[in-house]
Amino acid sequence: MKRVHQRLLDWYETDGRHALPWRNTRNMYHIYLSEIMLQQTQVNRVRDEYYPQFLEKFPSLEALAKAPQEKVLGAWSGLGYYSRARNLHKTAQLVQTELPKTEKELLLLPGIGRYTASAICSFGHEQTIPVVDTNIARVIKRYFALLEPKEKLVWEKATTFVNAQAPRAHNLALMDLGSLVCLPKNPKCSECPLEVVCLGKEEPELYTQRKKTIYESLDLFYGICIKDGKIALELSKEKMYKDMLVLPRVEPLEDDFLTVFKHSYTKYRLQVHLYRLEEVDENFTWQALQTLEDAPISSLTKKALMCLDLS
Ligand code: SF4
Known part of the structure; x- marks a missing residue:
């Protein structure tokens, strides 16, 4: 030995x-x-x-x-x-x-x-x-x-x-x-x-030998609402993003489509669709765009903002 x-x-x-x-x-x-x-x-x-x-x-x-x-x-x-x-x-x-x-x-x-x-x-x-x-x-x-x-x-x-x-x-x-x-x-x-x-x-x-991972495909839909240099974010209701700020979820919309991108998270392979939102209700936090770098936002939200050149 x-x-x-x-x-x-x-x-x-x-x-x-x-x-x-x-x-x-x-x-x-x-x-x-x-x-x-x-x-x-x-x-x-x-x-x-x-x-x-x-x-x-x-x-x-x-x-x-x-x-x-x-x-x-x-x-x-x-x-x-x-x-x-x-x-x-x-x-x-x-x-x-x-x-x-x-x-x-x-x-x-x-x-x-x-x-x-x-x-x-x-x-x-x-x-x-x-x-x-x-x-x-x-x-x-x-x-x-x-x-x-x-x-x-x-x-x-x-x-x-x-x-x-x-x-x-x-x-x-x-x-x-x-x-x-x-x-x-x-x-x-x-x-x-x-x-x-x-x-x-x-x-x-x-x-x-490793067990083969079974991936799950999901489509997610988020809204982007920006006013006076601030973006609407909400505290996540999902356990994995507890205390993090995320974009508002929306129903699939026909109009105001902005872009779509791919994102992976554990076993999930996501297609993330972004839409322009004109209004949100008062439960949202308005985060100044220039403070996003230090804000507690998820990597998915970060990627969405990067796709739109907002980060
Ligand atoms: S199986 Fe791994 S530990 Fe064994 S000889 Fe090969 S490289 Fe080295």
Whole structure:
């Protein structure tokens, strides 16, 4: 095992993604924020856009805790899965200045599951614990040749594999290996530091067959009502957009058609139709067009405004 661990660390030393900003800090808030953002969002988008912008607005847990929720949702706008931002905010308000240091305590906080808690403990405090995200799970399943294992078994195997001498680097190496080498399709086994001992290398894809996602097509219809440089938005009634501002829904209209665009959201493939609206009732919020950038609007609303060149 010692030699395998060393091979993995050597590979990480030369090929790992060391430049990611959250890997060059021991600021627990920064690490925590990156882990929450990286759930469901690509590394490049987090690194180049959202992570630096969010930290500029909320540089510490205290600053985040003091901010009104609409500002936090506004900074999250476009990232999707807004419950992440609401939970981040709630956690900041609960802990105020410092995150707990143990997995057990972290798990009691809103929006922190086993992966996030272990990532904070491993990457921030160098604790000897396993970390299992989608990429690491793929490596573990193949390395140990686990056919359709329960999640619990994957965590158990990851636990037996942790390198107690360098747990942080070991977990980061596995994460990068899954992301760069042990790919879902056509893994590059000949470049893999684990190849000599990997039990699944003959048929790697056998151990990580994915269920086919069934997509649902939907047509949605929204109205655009602008007066005096302000646009009519309403607080969403949908759970996934709780506390976010969205465009008014309308019935399909024959006249006043503006444009149509495509948008994807989880399993939904949407055709979004936009219409000009002359009037809305008084339940709407009038948002100045020049303040839209910081407003808590959904990515769908953002895209609609971009299509009309209003963002
Ligand atoms: S040898 Fe191939 S299947 Fe095994 S861990 Fe490496 S890339 Fe994945």
